[in-house]
Amino acid sequence: MTTPAPRSSGFADPYGHNSGANLADILERVLDKGVVIAGDIRINLLDIELLTIKLRLIVASVDKAKEMGIDWWETDPALSSRARRDELTRDNAELRERLARLEELEPGRARKEAP
Amino acid sequence: MTGLRYVYAVCRPLGAPLQAQLTGIGGAPPALLAHRGLVAVVSTVPEADFCEEGLKAHLEDLDWLAATARAHQGVIDALTTVTTPLPLRLATVFRDDSGVRSMMEARETDFLHALDRLEGRVEWGVKVFTEPPPEPATDERARTAATGDKSDKPMSGRDYLRRRRADTRAHEADLQAAESFADALHQRLGAHAEASRLHPPQSASLSGARGRNVLNAAYLVPRNRSEEFVELVDRTKDEAGGLRVELTGPWAAYSFSGFAEEDARHGASAGEGR
Numbered sequence: 001m002t003t004p005a006p007r008s009s010g011f012a013d014p015y016g017h018n019s020g021a022n023l024a025d026i027l028e029r030v031l032d033k034g035v036v037i038a039g040d041i042r043i044n045l046l047d048i049e050l051l052t053i054k055l056r057l058i059v060a061s062v063d064k065a066k067e068m069g070i071d072w073w074e075t076d077p078a079l080s081s082r083a084r085r086d087e088l089t090r091d092n093a094e095l096r097e098r099l100a101r102l103e104e105l106e107p108g109r110a111r112k113e114a115p
Numbered sequence: 116m117t118g119l120r121y122v123y124a125v126c127r128p129l130g131a132p133l134q135a136q137l138t139g140i141g142g143a144p145p146a147l148l149a150h151r152g153l154v155a156v157v158s159t160v161p162e163a164d165f166c167e168e169g170l171k172a173h174l175e176d177l178d179w180l181a182a183t184a185r186a187h188q189g190v191i192d193a194l195t196t197v198t199t200p201l202p203l204r205l206a207t208v209f210r211d212d213s214g215v216r217s218m219m220e221a222r223e224t225d226f227l228h229a230l231d232r233l234e235g236r237v238e239w240g241v242k243v244f245t246e247p248p249p250e251p252a253t254d255e256r257a258r259t260a261a262t263g264d265k266s267d268k269p270m271s272g273r274d275y276l277r278r279r280r281a282d283t284r285a286h287e288a289d290l291q292a293a294e295s296f297a298d299a300l301h302q303r304l305g306a307h308a309e310a311s312r313l314h315p316p317q318s319a320s321l322s323g324a325r326g327r328n329v330l331n332a333a334y335l336v337p338r339n340r341s342e343e344f345v346e347l348v349d350r351t352k353d354e355a356g357g358l359r360v361e362l363t364g365p366w367a368a369y370s371f372s373g374f375a376e377e378d379a380r381h382g383a384s385a386g387e388g389r
Contacts, residue, residue: 021363022324023181024317025240030184030191033369034204035229037218041119041167041208 118159119166120209123190124200124367125219125226128154131197140186150216153226156194157215165208174206195367199234201226202367229372237341237365239334241304241348242317243297244326244359245290290327293358297330300351300360307344308334312370326359333370341365 121140128149139145139158148155163169173179187205194200209215219226270278305311316328336344345362352360 021240021366023184025363026184026188027180028314028317029366029369030187030202030205033372034202035125035372036204037122037207037222039122039206039208039218040210040214041165041170041206 117162119162120157120211120215121160121165122203122207122209122215122218123156123158123187124194124202125153125155125230126194126198126200127152127230129198133197134193137190137193138186139190140183145190148212148215150219151223153219153223155215155219156190156200157212158190160208165206170206170208191367191369195237195365199230199236200367201229201233201372202369233335233368233371235338236309236335236368236371237338238368238370239308239336239341239344239348239365240363241300241330241332241334242324242328242361242363243293243300243330243355244324244328244361245293246326246357246359289357290329293327293329296355296358301330301332303351304332304334304344304347307340307347308336310335310371314370324361329358333366335368335371338365 123139123145129147133145133147133156137145140160141158141164143158143160145156145158148157164173173183184205191200191202209218301311301313312333314331314333316331317324318328319325334344348360348362
């Protein structure tokens, strides 16, 4: 798997263009505007349609989305970063492990306290 | 590893070569693929990243998406310095050059028509933000009310609520003033542009901008009248009184690529893919 090399200085510097553009400006153009052509990888279009809807909600004002009663993205794991998911998984595993250890250490007390 | 052909843009044959140091997605150098009266700007991307499964996984990853979007925009940006490109949407991918050629042939009329319409024009982005509300002042009043600070007249609960309502009304009035400034500005800039588009306001979570975005618009302006347009925007910055006007560009005419917009509006683009 190859990830595009991150350019620390952004795209703007080599060409002296668009120094004021932020990620939202770029995403709203490259994902939501531009010419739509069906390529050979056909899944693109449907996936990007969905992604565009999700991103529109991130890019567009969150207040407005909430006003419109749209809040499903708050619980959509796809919208939280992978790092965060990994962290949660790690935390969960660690907590489960600690709980198991505690239960092992104090089986008598756990039984006594149970109603 | 096998490669796929990623298409950034379609344009007329270029009068000048691409910058030698230009890189596209994954650091690959973009190449020109000529077919009849058109040129596609392409580069090779790893199949693992852009096949159905790979792409599906990547599109959920904001870091990958951001890097890919910047690389895509970087190539488009370089093209706007030498020609008028018709930017394609992110992740338009073909198996090989002959797939790209057939696509160019199938859409030839649309491309030529759009390129004629946009020739010599660029897009400018203009956003207006309110400056963040003066929260600390409100907090101070609330604290004074709560502790009954002796240095000031103690505020009753009713007074406090009255004050809060007044603050809310003032905030709403500010927002209304900001929106009417934005409307007037859009009218004025629109009169100096060939076409304009209103985009949904941006949220601070992705843009990282301060304040509330009350205008997010794009204007299609001939390149030779751009200086004038930029000066016009600069002048309005002085009249904005408490509001922030931000200009981005020149962009390729993303927001005015025409037939794509029609397709998207009528849902034809989704049908095309099946």
